[in-house]
Amino acid sequence: MPYFVYILYSKKFDTFYKGQTKDLFERIRRHNSGLEKSTKRYTPWELLWYTEKSSRSEAMTLERKLKNLSKERLKKFIKKYS
Incomplete structure (x- = not known):
């Protein structure tokens, strides 16, 4: 089973979050619904x-x-590999 490495961005706070997970879309849902304490x-x-x-x-x-x-x-990395 593959793992995903991802970069999230909060426009409101101009901050990035880097993480890894098995289920990318479930993880993003958790971040956006406030279920992850750190984000x-x-x-x-x-x-x-x-x-x-x-x-x-x-x-x-x-x-x-x-x-x-x-x-x-990090911004240069995203620009280069997007």
Whole structure:
């Protein structure tokens, strides 16, 4: 079963969230309905980018790399790979 690595954006707060999951659309629904404590205050979220990985370890590695990017480098990454 594939895993997804994704980047969400909160226009209201100009902030990004990076994560990984098995069920992308259920996860986004949870973020936007306030069920995720860490992202609740930044709703609504918009899906900017995602990719599929074949294993959880691959997804976690990419997620970690994305979380270490500065806001500017993250914007460049999204622009390049969208």
